[in-house]
Amino acid sequence: MLEKALVGDKRYWTWVISLMAVIGIATLFYLKQYSEGLGVTGLGRDVTWGFYIAQFTFLVGVAASAVMVVLPYYLHDYKAFAKITILGEFLAISAVTMCMTFIFVDMGQPFRIVNVFLYPSPTSMMFWDTVSLSGYMVLNIIISHVTLGAEKQGMAPPKWIKPVIILSIPWAVSIHTVTAFLYAGLGARPFWMAAILAPRFLASAFAAGPALLILFCLILRKVTKFDAGREPVQTLAKIVTYAMAINVFFILMEVFTAVYSGIPEHLEHFKFMFLGLEGNSMMAPWMWVSSILAVVSLILLLNPKARRNESWLVVACIAVFLSLWIDKGMALIVTGFVPSVLGAVPTYVPTVTELMISLGIYALGLLMITVLYKIALSVRGQWVTKRIVETQRSPVKAGS
Amino acid sequence: MGIDRRKFFKVSGLTALGLAGGSVSKVFSGEDFLDTAAPVRPEGPLTAQRWAMVIDLRKCHEQADCNDCVTACHTTHNVPKWENPKDEVKWIWKESFEHAFHDQEHPYQQESLKHLPTLVLCNHCDNPPCVRVCPTGATWKREKDGIVMMDWHRCIGCRYCVVACPYGARSFNWRDPRPKIQKIEPDFPTRSRGVVEKCTFCEERLARGMLPACVEACKYGAMHFGDLEDPHSNVRELLSKRYTIRRKPGLGTNPEVYYIV
Amino acid sequence: MYDAGKVILGIVVFLTLVTFPLWYNLAGETVVQAPELEKAQGTQCVADTEWMRARHMDLLNDWRDEVVRDGERYFIGPDGERMEKSLSNTCLNCHVNKDKFCDHCHNFMSVDPYCWDCHIIPKEVM
Numbered sequence: 001m002l003e004k005a006l007v008g009d010k011r012y013w014t015w016v017i018s019l020m021a022v023i024g025i026a027t028l029f030y031l032k033q034y035s036e037g038l039g040v041t042g043l044g045r046d047v048t049w050g051f052y053i054a055q056f057t058f059l060v061g062v063a064a065s066a067v068m069v070v071l072p073y074y075l076h077d078y079k080a081f082a083k084i085t086i087l088g089e090f091l092a093i094s095a096v097t098m099c100m101t102f103i104f105v106d107m108g109q110p111f112r113i114v115n116v117f118l119y120p121s122p123t124s125m126m127f128w129d130t131v132s133l134s135g136y137m138v139l140n141i142i143i144s145h146v147t148l149g150a151e152k153q154g155m156a157p158p159k160w161i162k163p164v165i166i167l168s169i170p171w172a173v174s175i176h177t178v179t180a181f182l183y184a185g186l187g188a189r190p191f192w193m194a195a196i197l198a199p200r201f202l203a204s205a206f207a208a209g210p211a212l213l214i215l216f217c218l219i220l221r222k223v224t225k226f227d228a229g230r231e232p233v234q235t236l237a238k239i240v241t242y243a244m245a246i247n248v249f250f251i252l253m254e255v256f257t258a259v260y261s262g263i264p265e266h267l268e269h270f271k272f273m274f275l276g277l278e279g280n281s282m283m284a285p286w287m288w289v290s291s292i293l294a295v296v297s298l299i300l301l302l303n304p305k306a307r308r309n310e311s312w313l314v315v316a317c318i319a320v321f322l323s324l325w326i327d328k329g330m331a332l333i334v335t336g337f338v339p340s341v342l343g344a345v346p347t348y349v350p351t352v353t354e355l356m357i358s359l360g361i362y363a364l365g366l367l368m369i370t371v372l373y374k375i376a377l378s379v380r381g382q383w384v385t386k387r388i389v390e391t392q393r394s395p396v397k398a399g400s
Numbered sequence: 401m402g403i404d405r406r407k408f409f410k411v412s413g414l415t416a417l418g419l420a421g422g423s424v425s426k427v428f429s430g431e432d433f434l435d436t437a438a439p440v441r442p443e444g445p446l447t448a449q450r451w452a453m454v455i456d457l458r459k460c461h462e463q464a465d466c467n468d469c470v471t472a473c474h475t476t477h478n479v480p481k482w483e484n485p486k487d488e489v490k491w492i493w494k495e496s497f498e499h500a501f502h503d504q505e506h507p508y509q510q511e512s513l514k515h516l517p518t519l520v521l522c523n524h525c526d527n528p529p530c531v532r533v534c535p536t537g538a539t540w541k542r543e544k545d546g547i548v549m550m551d552w553h554r555c556i557g558c559r560y561c562v563v564a565c566p567y568g569a570r571s572f573n574w575r576d577p578r579p580k581i582q583k584i585e586p587d588f589p590t591r592s593r594g595v596v597e598k599c600t601f602c603e604e605r606l607a608r609g610m611l612p613a614c615v616e617a618c619k620y621g622a623m624h625f626g627d628l629e630d631p632h633s634n635v636r637e638l639l640s641k642r643y644t645i646r647r648k649p650g651l652g653t654n655p656e657v658y659y660i661v
Numbered sequence: 662m663y664d665a666g667k668v669i670l671g672i673v674v675f676l677t678l679v680t681f682p683l684w685y686n687l688a689g690e691t692v693v694q695a696p697e698l699e700k701a702q703g704t705q706c707v708a709d710t711e712w713m714r715a716r717h718m719d720l721l722n723d724w725r726d727e728v729v730r731d732g733e734r735y736f737i738g739p740d741g742e743r744m745e746k747s748l749s750n751t752c753l754n755c756h757v758n759k760d761k762f763c764d765h766c767h768n769f770m771s772v773d774p775y776c777w778d779c780h781i782i783p784k785e786v787m
Contacts, residue, residue, distance in 0.1 A: 036576075037575040037576060037593035037594055038557075038593075039574035039575035039593075043486075043574070044484075044574065045485065045488050045568075046568075048562045049559065049563060106558070107556055108555070108556065108558070108559070108593065108596075109556050109557045109594040109595060110556075112536075112555075112556045112557075115535075115536040115538070115554055115556050116535045116556070119536045121536060123532045123533075124532070124533050124534055124535040125533065127535045130535070186533075186563065187566055187653070188529060188563070188564055188565060188566035188651070189564075265503075336563075340568065341566050341567060341568045342495060342499045342502065342567075343498070343499050343502035344499065346486075540730075542732070549730075551729050551730060584781060586783050587750075589779040590779050591779055592778040592779050607732065607734055
């Protein structure tokens with residue numbers, strides 16, 4: 001099936017080569033980081049995890065969110081999702097790849113990473129996260145390969161794949177739960193030590209992931225012959241609405257316990273996040289933007305008229321995605337370190353190197369999504385390329 | 401101090417006797433071309449069932465300018481000296497009292513106490529969170545004496561232990577430390593970039609029958625090191641007679657560095 | 662199979678390129694000389710030369726784990742005396758010139774062990 005990714009029109013190749021160029025430049029930045037050490041990042045003694053680990057955390061959520069299309073389709077036989085489950089699974093594969101790459105670039109001794117498997121340590125949540133992420137990756141590769149293969153042959157997928165798909169549902173929940181456990185079990189970091197962290201992770205994931213999927217569906221409708229249809233997009237929009245509302249509710253729960261109890265070691269982190277602490281207010285503007293975007297998105301999504309209007313839906317989805325990206329991909333990890341265990345208020349700003357490497361990893365993920373979606377749609381004959389337009393299909397112009 | 405040391409030699413002598421008949425050291429695993437039957441021990445290693453430290457902050461406070469223990473430790477262990485605080489590597493250092501014990505501060509605290517330079521180092525917790533989170537077993541608690549150890553060959557540099565330590569006792573090598581070591585001490589390795597390091601209670605010195613470098617360097621008798629399981633040890637004596645506190649005891653880590661305030 | 666000819670030709674070209682050094686050496690009758698290593702200063706090594714040549718890395722790995730992880734720092738040397746399991750202090754005591762001993766052969770074999778990233782070559786700091 002991979003050969004489907006090797007033919008395409010000029011637009012396709014321009015996009016693919018641009019992504020590869022970004023990856024290439026990012027690789028050069030990584031080589032610099034590899035030879036000089038993680039000192040080239042903005043990380044340090046006090047803020048030891050930062051942008052890389054935050055992106056990892058956010059993307060685990062995107063990966064887990066595939067369950068929001070798989071579950072209705074396979075468990076409830078919700079036929080409207082038939083066309084888009086594969087998009088969800090491929091999004092999951094790309095997101096897990098990005099997660100693993102973000103972990104890799106965050107390691108001080110990346111080539112010793114095999115030690116995690118050579119000396120398995122079941123008391124470490126990082127060990128379990130490795131296990132659950134790799135398992136989830138394997139499950140999604142098998143499922144998408146088998147179901148798409150069957151579709152290509154025009155047959156129903158083999159019966160044995162059904163239990164594998166069912167297994168992938170709790171597994172998706174597990175990857176984000178275990179990722180939350182990475183943080184939630186540390187007495188040293190009161191900001192993360194909340195029982196609601198895992199549920200909150202899942203809620204934000206099930207909002208951000210499907211929001212991204214809606215955007216992808218609408219982009220594909222524009223640039224290819226693939227049309228997800230109105231119903232699945234609207235159903236996804238409802239999922240985003242519920243998940244976003246629950247996520248905001250959970251965050252307010254956290255704010256309440258911290259503020260009402262007034263316990264400094266919990267409260268200080270929230271103060272830093274929204275108001276600034278000891279003159280350091282680097283996170284506050286971001287958090288206000290995130291909060292405003294969350295409110296705007298909820299106003300749009302909770303209003304059926306706006307939600308049913310696809311132009312407003314796009315605005316709402318972008319707002320959801322950005323709001324949650326700021327919350328999880330920037331604030332959540334760094335705030336855990338401010339104030340530090342010794343009560344200091346450190347600053348952390350990612351360096352250009354760090355941002356370029358991250359950009360490269362996102363480009364890698366986008367490249368994977370492009371290639372995988374190209375394969376999926378080509379199998380269905382819905383990827384319009386110039387050659388196909390000219391020779392086989394009705395004269396629909398690419399881009400129409 | 402003198403008393404401490406004499407006591408140690410007494411203990412270590414007995415230990416050596418006790419071991420003379422027993423333990424067989426594995427020399428080469430898998431290969432038996434050498435005679436490995438003989439017990440192999442150096443003269444008088446210092447041993448204990450549970451090492452612990454008591455720091456007398458009153459004595460330490462009297463010598464505000466003294467940095468002997470820090471210097472001794474950092475030169476003995478080839479700890480680099482970085483200018484940029486974010487790259488810093490430290491095994492033992494002085495924090496202000498309000499930072500070291502920041503759950504104990506209040507606005508009307510005597511000014512002197514607030515800024516009391518407080519020695520901090522790895523607490524060698526009995527229930528160490530850093531060990532729990534390590535994904536490779538590169539850090540672990542030694543069964544025989546409770547020292548929380550580091551294996552710099554195995555560490556992958558994920559820094560999960562740094563995140564899990566409530567005391568800020570762990571340092572990561574953000575860059576290659578070698579150029580920043582003023583004078584390399586040949587008896588101890590340096591570290592490579594990308595691994596985590598911390599105090600090991602000088603386990604390499606204990607094995608040679610020496611007290612930790614910081615304890616030995618302290619001229620004022622402010623640092624006491626001994627066996628917590630021995631009811632007659634110097635540390636137990638101090639703990640039973642003086643009022644002592646530990647850092648963040650509420651977290652259940654059971655730190656084994658005690659402070660006389 | 663589509664394009665069978667091209668595929669097979671491709672495989673043949675690939676294999677030829679990959680195995681080229683082997684053919685080249687066979688044809689040219691090049692005899693590869695093992696590098697001459699500097700004589701050690703001591704009388705006897707901790708194990709015989711042949712074994713050390715083949716397995717010194719395993720020995721060092723075992724020493725490493727025993728010293729660091731089990732706290733077993735000493736062994737009985739070939740002459741019956743107690744010796745320290747130490748690369749810098751025991752090995753390099755006799756093999757005094759790391760360049761002409763370790764590096765010479767490692768360069769020849771094109772291996773790059775990371776021992777010296779941390780462990781100290783005594784004469785370099787003296």
